[in-house]
Amino acid sequence: MSDNLLTDVVGRAREIVAAGPICDSCLGGAFGRLGHGWSNEERGRALRTVLSVVGIEATAGRCWICHDLFAEAAAWAGRAREKVVGIEFSTYLFAVKPTLRWQEAERFFVERFGLTHAEPQKHAWNRSVGKAFERLVGRGTVDFYDPDIKLTIDADTAALEVRIASIFFRGRYRKLARGIPQTHWPCRRCRGRGCSACGGTGKQYPESVEELVAGPFVRAAQGSGATLHGAGREDIDARMLGSGRPFVLEVSEPRTRTVDVAALEREVNASSVGKVEVVGLRPASREAVRSVKETAAEKSYRAAVEFDGAVSPDQLSAALKALLGVIEQRTPRRVAHRRADLVRTRRLHSVSGTMCGEQEAEIQFRTDGGLYVKELVSGDEGRTVPSLAGLLGQAARVCELDVLDVAIDEEPGNEAGAMDSRSRVP
Numbered sequence: 054m055s056d057n058l059l060t061d062v063v064g065r066a067r068e069i070v071a072a073g074p075i076c077d078s079c080l081g082g083a084f085g086r087l088g089h090g091w092s093n094e095e096r097g098r099a100l101r102t103v104l105s106v107v108g109i110e111a112t113a114g115r116c117w118i119c120h121d122l123f124a125e126a127a128a129w130a131g132r133a134r135e136k137v138v139g140i141e142f143s144t145y146l147f148a149v150k151p152t153l154r155w156q157e158a159e160r161f162f163v164e165r166f167g168l169t170h171a172e173p174q175k176h177a178w179n180r181s182v183g184k185a186f187e188r189l190v191g192r193g194t195v196d197f198y199d200p201d202i203k204l205t206i207d208a209d210t211a212a213l214e215v216r217i218a219s220i221f222f223r224g225r226y227r228k229l230a231r232g233i234p235q236t237h238w239p240c241r242r243c244r245g246r247g248c249s250a251c252g253g254t255g256k257q258y259p260e261s262v263e264e265l266v267a268g269p270f271v272r273a274a275q276g277s278g279a280t281l282h283g284a285g286r287e288d289i290d291a292r293m294l295g296s297g298r299p300f301v302l303e304v305s306e307p308r309t310r311t312v313d314v315a316a317l318e319r320e321v322n323a324s325s326v327g328k329v330e331v332v333g334l335r336p337a338s339r340e341a342v343r344s345v346k347e348t349a350a351e352k353s354y355r356a357a358v359e360f361d362g363a364v365s366p367d368q369l370s371a372a373l374k375a376l377l378g379v380i381e382q383r384t385p386r387r388v389a390h391r392r393a394d395l396v397r398t399r400r401l402h403s404v405s406g407t408m409c410g411e412q413e414a415e416i417q418f419r420t421d422g423g424l425y426v427k428e429l430v431s432g433d434e435g436r437t438v439p440s441l442a443g444l445l446g447q448a449a450r451v452c453e454l455d456v457l458d459v460a461i462d463e464e465p466g467n468e469a470g471a472m473d474s475r476s477r478v479p
């Protein structure tokens with residue numbers, strides 16, 4: 054340290070204490086970016102000692118900058134401890150919302166004394182409450198990016214709010230029965246409030262993949278709810294077979310973060326026999342939600358198709374051959390109310406089929422993600438071109454649809470993300 058800096062620090066400290074009553078934390082924080090291994094309070098006390106050696110005593114009284122808020126850090130930590138009783142966490146973060154007066158006082162303080170090494174008071178205060186909190190609860194490490202719990206203190210209203218971060222699991226599901234939506238649908242008539250049509254449940258369908266999978270997880274984690282994020286979704290009346298559809302389950306506000314994933318997977322499968330089956334469940338990171346939703350994987354389907362008139366095997370194979378390739382598809386009428394009306398270009402990669410009667414066929418398709426298979430068959434009144442109906446010159450519709458495969462490579466990046474998770478299998 055140069056002599057200049059020494060003179061500068063002591064000189065400024067002298068001016069500061071002469072200006073009015075100030076606490077050790079604010080005095081030390083004025084030079085918070087200098088030196089290591091000292092708390093601001095210790096820095097402030099040391100400066101005060103140096104000044105008092107040469108006969109300069111500070112005025113006693115309430116600190117004009119923080120209004121003695123730093124002295125209350127331990128009391129806030131005590132309140133925080135009570136708030137987190139029964140909540141499992143290993144990382145935390147405090148975030149204070151300072152009063153306007155406090156912010157103005159700090160700004161004035163930094164400008165008036167030209168403090169180039171000052172630490173923002175918000176940071177200092179969050180750290181000092183955090184340290185006191187760690188000592189009180191005997192665990193926890195601060196995490197600025199993705200803490201298990203975030204404690205927000207409003208210095209204006211003296212409110213303390215705890216937010217618990219979600220936990221995530223990824224895996225694949227198979228839907229073995231038709232008529233089950235992927236996520237829960239509010240009743241169309243009452244919009245979820247409960248009415249005679251839905252028997253007071255507020256639901257359009259009695260159960261969903263989401264609810265069947267989430268139940269055991271929400272109970273085990275003592276969460277407030279859960280959301281299933283799927284890699285796309287099949288129609289309600291379509292089954293999801295093969296190796297299943299990748300998804301990420303997000304459990305909100307879990308009071309328990311350590312759950313036995315393998316046991317929960319067994320529980321889901323035992324309670325949803327004949328309806329839904331999950332495989333390969335494991336902990337995942339928050340980023341897994343984005344990656345699973347962004348994938349536009351190729352899909353394989355099997356469809357039972359019905360024609361209005363007789364079709365010969367030769368006619369069918371000629372039409373399927375002509376169908377192969379690029380498909381222009383305008384948003385289907387049945388989803389137009391919730392999707393933008395636009396023309397998408399998707400590819401039909403392979404297709405094969407056999408007639409099972411004069412007017413029925415079973416057809417297998419391999420398509421780009423996002424291609425609507427029902428409309429590929431029916432033509433949707435000319436909105437999908439080419440279509441099987443268009444090529445055959447007669448009406449055709451899908452009566453049963455199964456998704457056989459959702460081709461998603463388990464990307465190495467996703468796996469690494471899963472390993473980062475703090476949801477552990479005990």
Ligand SMILES: [Zn+2]
Binds near residue numbers: 077080116120123
């Ligand atoms: Zn202060």
Ligand SMILES: [Zn+2]
Binds near residue numbers: 243247249251
């Ligand atoms: Zn209803």
